[in-house]
């Protein structure tokens with residue numbers, strides 16, 4: 252019973268080793284990915300994995316437990332990391348994930364068929380904000396109705412005037428700021444003014460840039476929001492999980508509804524991991540990391556612009572950017588595919604004007620993971636050049652009259668230039684450290 256994973260389950264152990272090797276030898280540019288610390292990993296694999304706790308701390312059905320002080324410490328640190336007064340704000344640390352946290356707020360504060368407004372998915376919004384997405388993949392939202400707002404096509408930034416007009420017309424109960432693929436900062440004061448005028452709750456989902464808010468490098472949503480949700484990984488660099496911050500006037504509803512009504516016991520090992528990561532947010536090292544995340548993202552963007560490419564909104568204020576590939580005549584799908592073959596991890600993404608949810612016009616690139624691994628601004632310039640090469644190879648393959656439209660993936664797999672790029676990316680990537688993980692591998696293991 253006390254044997255290690257390698258002893259009891261070689262098959263799974265090997266799969267995890269392969270994944271570790273993939274992480275080590277790949278340039279990770281997906282903005283929501285990151286590498287958490289050894290301290291967080293220690294929490295995840297600790298005895299807290301054994302402890303079930305019903306409801307939220309100090310309101311237990313089973314009576315108080317020894318983990319209540321851990322959950323309380325997490326709450327105290329969460330308020331501190333965002334400079335919040337405990338008389339004005341409360342925080343729930345038990346929610347399992349960002350999407351669930353958002354749903355928990357909707358289920359708590361909305362009546363059936365109330366309306367919510369979030370950023371449209373083709374403009375970078377997240378599905379859990381009730382985004383309307385083109386047919387086929389559309390899930391029917393049965394609990395509430397969603398009317399999304401969009402971007403001003405001339406600037407690529409939120410179209411606040413249109414948001415205001417629509418909000419006046421439909422009177423939403425919740426207006427949401429925050430997204431998954433929006434590279435610019437938000438005017439929370441304007442959001443709040445619109446929300447106030449139409450009687451809506453103003454909610455911010457800062458899942459992506461939560462770390463940058465803590466380091467005070469972007470605008471502070473807490474100055475204006477009624478509710479703030481966030482994931483705890485992405486820029487925060489903690490374990491999987493979520494936090495729900497609420498102004499005290501919402502306390503009764505929010506804290507009684509979320510647990511045990513909408514979920515059962517919190518994952519205590521994860522909550523401990525979040526607590527230790529929130530402590531890290533206070534350090535100068537982390538604040539310096541956040542600064543570098545933004546700097547590195549700007550560098551990659553400027554290098555791409557210098558190479559003649561187009562970024563949505565012309566650049567970035569944050570940890571991510573959106574590369575519009577339509578001027579090159581390449582889809583995000585093909586760019587993602589060729590990058591994957593060359594060991595560069597990016598995600599295809601919708602750009603304004605896309606009409607299909609399956610064929611997307613751009614890719615999303617982020618700097619948090621490689622910055623954690625120690626990549627410098629010079630390294631990010633090299634990364635931009637790797638992307639430039641990948642794109643040019645993709646264009647060559649696409650232009651080859653001998654390669655049919657359905658043979659692109661095969662042609663990528665067999666292309667010697669892709670293989671050469673992959674080898675160089677591999678050698679580039681393995682030189683960076685991988686925090687939190689022991690990177691020794693079993694000798695003779697087939698890791699590819």
Ligand SMILES: Cc1ncc(COP(=O)(O)O)c(C=O)c1O
Nearest residue numbers: 348349350351377430431458482
């Ligand atoms: C803005 C935003 N909110 C919520 C989520 C969902 O988080 P989770 O996957 O933890 O449910 C994401 C995930 O990417 C996100 O980008």
